[in-house]
Amino acid sequence: MKVRFGVIGTGAIGADHARRISKVLTGADVVAVTDVNRESAESLVHNLDLQAKVYGDGHKLIAAGDVDAVLVTSWGPTHEEFVLAAIEAGKYVFCEKPLATTAAGCRRIVDAEILHGKRLVQVGFMRPYDAGYRMLKKAISENEIGEPLMVHCAHRNPEVPDSYETPMAIQDTLVHELDVLRWLLDDDYVSAQVIFPRTTKYTHSKLADPQIVLLETTKGVRIDVEVFVNCKYGYDIQCSVVGEEGVANLPEPMSITTRKNAQRFEGILTDWKKRFIDAYDVELQDFIEGVKVRELTGPTAWDGLAASVASDACVKSQESGEIIKIEMPPRPSFYR
Ligand code: NAP
Numbered sequence: 297m298k299v300r301f302g303v304i305g306t307g308a309i310g311a312d313h314a315r316r317i318s319k320v321l322t323g324a325d326v327v328a329v330t331d332v333n334r335e336s337a338e339s340l341v342h343n344l345d346l347q348a349k350v351y352g353d354g355h356k357l358i359a360a361g362d363v364d365a366v367l368v369t370s371w372g373p374t375h376e377e378f379v380l381a382a383i384e385a386g387k388y389v390f391c392e393k394p395l396a397t398t399a400a401g402c403r404r405i406v407d408a409e410i411l412h413g414k415r416l417v418q419v420g421f422m423r424p425y426d427a428g429y430r431m432l433k434k435a436i437s438e439n440e441i442g443e444p445l446m447v448h449c450a451h452r453n454p455e456v457p458d459s460y461e462t463p464m465a466i467q468d469t470l471v472h473e474l475d476v477l478r479w480l481l482d483d484d485y486v487s488a489q490v491i492f493p494r495t496t497k498y499t500h501s502k503l504a505d506p507q508i509v510l511l512e513t514t515k516g517v518r519i520d521v522e523v524f525v526n527c528k529y530g531y532d533i534q535c536s537v538v539g540e541e542g543v544a545n546l547p548e549p550m551s552i553t554t555r556k557n558a559q560r561f562e563g564i565l566t567d568w569k570k571r572f573i574d575a576y577d578v579e580l581q582d583f584i585e586g587v588k589v590r591e592l593t594g595p596t597a598w599d600g601l602a603a604s605v606a607s608d609a610c611v612k613s614q615e616s617g618e619i620i621k622i623e624m625p626p627r628p629s630f631y632r
Contacts, residue, residue, distance in 0.1 A: 302328035302363035304354040305370030376401040392420040395600025402601035419600040423476035426575035428547040441539030450534040452527040461502040483513040498526040530564035598631035
């Protein structure tokens with residue numbers, strides 16, 4: 297039996313996920329869509345040639361009898377409302393990051409899911425599904441580099457729109473590192489600090505760019521992440537784990553090397569959708585398989601909360617410049 301999806305939000309990633317569900321993955325269909333901009337939902341149905349009903353709002357879509365699973369890809373501030381409604385309706389829900397815009401909102405989702413008594417929520421943190429990050433995790437787990445001591449990361453985008461402001465470097469961008477580094481190191485954060493180097497001329501008055509985020513984990517691992525969202529040259533994700541016995545680096549995306557005119561070239565991606573295209577496919581296929589057997593195994597609402605607690609601390613540090621303590625609440629046995 298196919299999993300029947302209802303998609304809330306048909307913008308960039310909603311449309312891309314609807315494409316992969318209906319054209320790339322197996323065992324699922326898109327049967328319902330909605331967007332505040334109805335035309336966007338209608339044109340998605342048309343462009344992908346979907347047999348899907350267009351709903352006037354997300355709540356009607358969640359209540360629809362033929363929707364088994366909800367895909368929340370609307371604007372971040374609407375996520376909490378739709379995820380809570382899906383849990384209330386007893387439906388599986390895949391929610392793009394952020395799970396909610398505040399840690400308090402994520403907590404309400406965690407509490408609702410625990411009250412429901414069964415996992416229904418998967419958060420769209422796709423990096424743990426990326427083959428490169430999985431190789432890195434294997435190298436650490438199999439003790440190839442000894443105990444990790446430090447991690448150096450960079451998250452660079454060629455450019456961002458004018459609406460992107462200083463806190464978004466944390467809430468929209470760093471949040472992926474906050475999630476994947478917890479998973480990679482099997483650890484939680486105890487402190488965060490954000491410092492601002494000299495600012496690029498390519499930014500605007502409401503965006504301090506670049507930024508350096510310094511994190512410390514419970515085991516004492518020190519992490520530095522450069523977030524540089526107007527780097528101009530490409531979409532470039534770097535991660536280097538320094539251990540007691542050696543260093544393990546995240547593999548570069550596959551690319552041909554060209555030798556020409558006395559120079560050697562390798563392309564660098566510019567589009568985030570292409571950098572993690574396989575990981576997006578695998579994470580959603582995993583969700584579909586989980587729904588089929590009624591057992592989700594992907595990133596949990598607790599992971600969404602943990603990233604949000606750390607993200608809130610980083611934003612506080614952006615404002616004060618201070619080192620902010622991170623106190624993660626104890627993990628409920630439901631998520632162990
Ligand atoms: P987007 O292009 O702006 O699309 C969001 C869509 O949701 C827009 O069409 C928007 O309509 C619609 N919308 C807003 N509120 C709604 C509501 N109450 N009901 C129904 N539709 C609503 O944004 P995006 O880039 O796709 O991002 C969507 C979410 O995915 C964000 O939370 C983002 O952080 C996340 N995301 C994750 C990744 C990843 O790598 N995992 C990548 C990209 C995005 P209007 O435009 O008319 O407001």
